[in-house]
Amino acid sequence: MELNILALCYLLGSVSFIIGLKMLSNPASARKGNLVAATGMFIAIVGTIFLYQENGQKLHNYSWIFGGLLIGTIIGTVMAKKVQMTAMPEMVSLFNGMGGACAALISIIEFKHLIEVDPRVFAHLGYAFFSHLDQTKLLIILLGLIIGGVSFSGSMIAWGKLNGKIKDFSFKGQHIFNLLLLIANILLAAYIIIGRPEQSPFYFYIIIFLSLLYGVFFVLPIGGADMPVVISLLNSFTGVAAACGGFLYDNKVMLTGGILVGAAGTLLTILMCKAMNRSLKNVLIGSFGGTSAVGAGVAITGSYKEISLSDAAVIMGYANKVLIVPGYGLAVAQAQHVCHELEKTLESKGVEVKYAIHPVAGRMPGHMNVLLAEADVSYEKLLEMEVANEEFKTADVVLVLGANDVVNPAAKSDPASPIYGMPILEVEEAKHVIVNKRSMKPGYAGIENQLFFQPKTSMLFGDAKKALQDLLAEIRSI
Amino acid sequence: MNQILEWISLHQEMIYVVVLMIFVGIEIIGKVPSVLHTPLMSGANAIHGVVIIGAIIVMGKAEEGNIAALILGFLAVVLGTLNVVGGFVVTDRMLEMFKKKK
Numbered sequence: 281m282e283l284n285i286l287a288l289c290y291l292l293g294s295v296s297f298i299i300g301l302k303m304l305s306n307p308a309s310a311r312k313g314n315l316v317a318a319t320g321m322f323i324a325i326v327g328t329i330f331l332y333q334e335n336g337q338k339l340h341n342y343s344w345i346f347g348g349l350l351i352g353t354i355i356g357t358v359m360a361k362k363v364q365m366t367a368m369p370e371m372v373s374l375f376n377g378m379g380g381a382c383a384a385l386i387s388i389i390e391f392k393h394l395i396e397v398d399p400r401v402f403a404h405l406g407y408a409f410f411s412h413l414d415q416t417k418l419l420i421i422l423l424g425l426i427i428g429g430v431s432f433s434g435s436m437i438a439w440g441k442l443n444g445k446i447k448d449f450s451f452k453g454q455h456i457f458n459l460l461l462l463i464a465n466i467l468l469a470a471y472i473i474i475g476r477p478e479q480s481p482f483y484f485y486i487i488i489f490l491s492l493l494y495g496v497f498f499v500l501p502i503g504g505a506d507m508p509v510v511i512s513l514l515n516s517f518t519g520v521a522a523a524c525g526g527f528l529y530d531n532k533v534m535l536t537g538g539i540l541v542g543a544a545g546t547l548l549t550i551l552m553c554k555a556m557n558r559s560l561k562n563v564l565i566g567s568f569g570g571t572s573a574v575g576a577g578v579a580i581t582g583s584y585k586e587i588s589l590s591d592a593a594v595i596m597g598y599a600n601k602v603l604i605v606p607g608y609g610l611a612v613a614q615a616q617h618v619c620h621e622l623e624k625t626l627e628s629k630g631v632e633v634k635y636a637i638h639p640v641a642g643r644m645p646g647h648m649n650v651l652l653a654e655a656d657v658s659y660e661k662l663l664e665m666e667v668a669n670e671e672f673k674t675a676d677v678v679l680v681l682g683a684n685d686v687v688n689p690a691a692k693s694d695p696a697s698p699i700y701g702m703p704i705l706e707v708e709e710a711k712h713v714i715v716n717k718r719s720m721k722p723g724y725a726g727i728e729n730q731l732f733f734q735p736k737t738s739m740l741f742g743d744a745k746k747a748l749q750d751l752l753a754e755i756r757s758i
Numbered sequence: 759m760n761q762i763l764e765w766i767s768l769h770q771e772m773i774y775v776v777v778l779m780i781f782v783g784i785e786i787i788g789k790v791p792s793v794l795h796t797p798l799m800s801g802a803n804a805i806h807g808v809v810i811i812g813a814i815i816v817m818g819k820a821e822e823g824n825i826a827a828l829i830l831g832f833l834a835v836v837l838g839t840l841n842v843v844g845g846f847v848v849t850d851r852m853l854e855m856f857k858k859k860k
Contacts, residue, residue, distance in 0.1 A: 313801070534808050544786060
């Protein structure tokens with residue numbers, strides 16, 4: 281009876297994940313979708329705690345379980361509530377790492393369990409005890425360990441890089457080093473499964489170490505525009521690691537949830553790669569900004585010109601159409617509200633204002649959409665890249681707010697540039713381009729931007745929030 | 759060869775679930791507007807927190823005296839809960855901002 285109820289709980293959980301993800305893909309129902317998935321998760325967790333049985337035995341250690349749930353809930357809620365909108369991508373990366381670590385820990389405990397309960401598995405006692413079941417179990421445990429471990433250490437590095445604590449780092453031959461790490465890991469795992477040497481526990485610890493190391497070196501050299509792709513990829517990794525748990529316990533809700541996220545995350549990753557015209561293979565071996573590409577670009581010479589606040593205010597105030605290109609600088613300065621004010625003020629003066637959103641602007645796909653939604657900017661004003669590129673031709677002014685690589689014309693014109701081939705917002709089609717930046721320093725990908733040196737372009741230096749506030753005051757006074 | 763066939767036949771139910779879920783996952787994501795990519799990634803992140811169930815099972819099976827299993831299991835439960843709760847709360851916060859608009 282109880283096991284039947286548990287099966288129902290798991291069914292409800294699985295269905296709620298599918299419906300939840302489906303609803304998440306529509307703006308109108310997205311929030312409800314999240315709640316649906318959360319409810320399903322709650323049912324599955326409560327069901328597991330009270331109804332789960334293995335060989336007729338119920339779970340015990342309830343004080344440990346509830347203690348862990350309580351601590352996790354409190355810390356998780358506080359962290360998630362306190363985090364600033366700009367730091368959302370880091371947060372997702374951090375939570376993703378926690379999931380990966382959880383999967384790896386499960387594998388570690390189950391491996392110890394396997395040795396303690398049935399030491400024969402690893403003794404050289406002939407093939408009498410050779411059962412396919414144990415081999416499958418070992419395979420799943422090792423798979424969960426490797427994927428979970430890579431996901432954990434990779435996510436931690438991505439988290440550290442996004443909040444600026446860890447710098448890009450790469451050395452010559454890193455791709456080969458990474459590849460060797462991976463191959464060594466697979467060979468060791470295969471040796472444990474097929475050969476079952478007596479020193480298996482020792483090899484097992486080496487695999488833990490190599491997996492963590494691989495995660496670190498996998499993410500370390502990847503910089504700039506690739507970060508969203510990496511987070512998305514690690515997200516799907518954790519999904520697969522969770523699915524391994526489902527295989528191990530013959531647990532359908534873990535299997536469906538994990539595979540669902542693994543498949544969806546992989547597709548999302550590929551979509552993002554496509555938006556940047558990069559192949560997943562390139563991202564995987566971590567070649568962005570690698571040894572050869574950077575520095576090979578055409579050296580940029582020439583001078584840029586600055587624009588005064590009052591001139592900028594006049595150009596914008598008397599324009600017919602202004603397009604705003606937001607980037608990470610806007611997010612850092614928390615300038616989305618001022619930006620919305622500026623938009624409303626310009627509209628009250630009869631100027632048409634829209635936003636051009638590059639798919640990978642900011643640190644995550646959709647980062648800018650979330651940020652502008654927070655400031656109550658209406659949906660219809662947010663243009664996707666293809667539409668925006670048409671609109672630029674008829675725009676009088678383009679205001680670039682803290683975006684850099686996504687408007688770099690080198691992506692179209694300079695085959696030597698590391699971002700060559702990435703679709704960009706073609707802001708130079710407009711009559712005037714005003715770029716707000718804090719300084720002339722290159723963007724996240726570390727590449728100079730020719731746009732800033734073009735005659736059409738003028739620079740408005742300063743923190744995005746401060747600059748917009750001043751600009752707003754000027755426009756109001758016209 | 760025989761072994762592989764045997765393995766597939768033994769686990770066919772799981773394999774069916776995996777294959778079908780891959781299609782479902784791809785089908786669902788294929789229709790997402792780019793506006794919702796970040797919340798969706800975050801939502802998916804919360805869903806793979808389902809790994810917490812494995813952690814609960816491991817924790818609940820650990821013998822009283824097995825300190826290593828107890829501590830590791832406890833850690834797994836805490837981390838898994840962080841993933842689930844943090845994931846859903848962050849996603850909700852992101853989506854909260856969309857609610858006033860169509």
